[in-house]
Amino acid sequence: MEPDVTDHIIAPVPTPAPAFAPAPTTATAAVAAAAASAPVPSRPARLSRRRLLQGTAALGGVIAFGTAVSASSTPAFAATVSQPDIISTNDWGASAPQGSLPTLTRRPTHLVIHHTTHVNSDDFSVAAAEEVARLIQRNHMTNGWADTGQQFTIARGGQMLEGRHGSLDAVVDGTRFIEGAHAYGFNDQSVGIEVDGMYTNDVPTDAQWSSLVHLSAFICQRYGLDVDRIIAHRDVPGAQTLCCGDAFYGKLSALRDEVASALANGVDGGSGASGDYPTVRLGDEGDAVRRVQVTLDVIGHDPGAADGVFGPATEKALREYQSSLGTGVDGIAGPRTWGALATHHAAGSTVSSGDSGTEVEYLQRGLKASSGVDLATDGHFGDQTEAAVSAYQKARGLTVDGVAGGKTWAALKHAQ
Missing domain, CATH: 1.10.101.10 (PGBD-like superfamily/PGBD)
Structure with missing residues (x-):
């Protein structure tokens, strides 16, 4: 059983909290104002998730925060931010959860940014990214949590990985989220992104930054979050932590600005590309x-x-x-090879007009890559997607019905 579904567990020896009071920011003030009337009960000393990730001394304790923050009104975004290329729990070899993972059938109110405090590795490979994801999950589960605490992780090479099982499908759906264990007292209000590395003096890599902007913009669009709801862990009411590192924290304003630009102008393709x-x-x-x-x-x-x-x-x-x-x-990545690459991770489930979700997103990418069609990759199977499917079926000599079934998927996934 995951203790309190929080990002801390009872520690055998109390760890004193550092004397730290971050300078107020707009985001900090907004969150704090919403919590001003909330009682702050005392809690036992707890072991920081930072210690679980790092295997060293905790960076700080926490104070409980027990009142939900009201959601902002859903902003109107001017452009489409496509789903980034996110390596799913299945693809990076996650272990099955050790317990239930609550699904909250509402939208989160905030996006919380963290750093793992791992050594800043120069290994930017996919293999290294997947090993980091497995390491985090092992550490969290060893300490009694049901699964990885955060919903998403961004590795040093910019790879984006699903952390907690079900988080990817939930954000694509846009009406629910999987309760995490990344920000004590605030897990039922927020989605968390861990950026791998220690950013007290350094900042994330360019690849990490690009992916963070894309992933944050996608999350904000799917959940209707305004950019002022992007906060650091240290901004969470009651938190006494240096996360996400002073150097990284100094760039949070720039992150909000770039996410706002992405929401206004759109982002297409994977990994921020x-x-x-x-x-x-x-x-x-x-x-x-x-x-x-x-x-x-x-x-x-x-x-x-x-x-x-x-x-x-x-x-x-x-x-x-x-x-x-x-x-x-032929060793050349042309339209048909691109189409196969874009749909490789799709399950190939039959989808048709009115459907939505990850499968539709993969389908749209595959059609766009293989046919060059001007198609929104928003995960919603509407008239435009149906027309693109029909055109693709006609071009490949398939039965034209506008439904992406087994033969349509096979043609896409096998570069036919």
């Missing part, structure tokens, strides 16, 4: 190449470093992938 799917081949460089490399690595074909340079190792990995599909092997 452009939504275009240009043909790339040996000798090419750029973000499109990096996206191919990251996806190949995730699905088990090693392209070498995900450095955006299409070298011999990337070509070899792509040829191996194309061979596994049973399609033409």
Whole structure:
């Protein structure tokens, strides 16, 4: 049983809280004002989640906060922020939860940003990202939690990973969230993102920052959160912690500004990248190449470093992938190969007009990548998606019914 569904557990030896009072910010003041009338009961000494992540001394204690913060009115966003490429718990090899994970059938009121306080690794690979996710889950579950505490993690290489089981589907749905264990007294009000590393003096990598902006914008759009609801762990009412590190905390205002820009102008594609799917081949460089490399690595074909340079190792990995599909092997990521890469993680469930969720998102990406159709990747199967499916079916010689069933998925996933 997860103790209190909080980010702290009873400690055998009390750890004194540091004398820390963060300078007030707009976000801090807004949260604190909502909690001003809440009683603050005393609690036993507790072991910080920071200690669980790091395996060293806790950075600080907490004070309980027991009153819900009212939700902001849903803002109107001018553009679509597509679902980022998030490595699911299944794909990074998570263990099954040790207990129930409460699903709250309402939207969270805040997005809370953390850092793990791990050493700032120079290993930016997908393998390293997935190992960090497994390490965090092991530490949290060893200490009695049902699962990983936070809903999402961003690794040093910018990879975005689902933390707590069910969080990805919940945010895509946009009307519910999985209660986490990342911000004591505030878990039933917030979704948490852990950015891997220690950011007291350093700041996250460029790849982490780009992914954080994209993921935060996506969460804000799906849950109707205004950017002033993006706060650091230290801003949570009653929290006495240095999280997310002083250097990182100094960039929270810039994060809100960039998320606001993303909500106004839109973000498409995965990992904060452009939504275009240009043909790339040996000798090419750029973000499109990096996206191919990251996806190949995730699905088990090693392209070498995900450095955006299409070298011999990337070509070899792509040829191996194309061979596994049973399609033409040329070592070039063209429209049909892009379509297969974009839909690789889809379950292939039948979806049709009126459906919504992750499967529809994968379908839209696959259609956009393989056909070049101007299609919103918002996870909602509307008239535009139905028309795109019908056009794709006609072009591939399939029965034209506008429903993405087994044969349509097979054509997409096998680059036919």
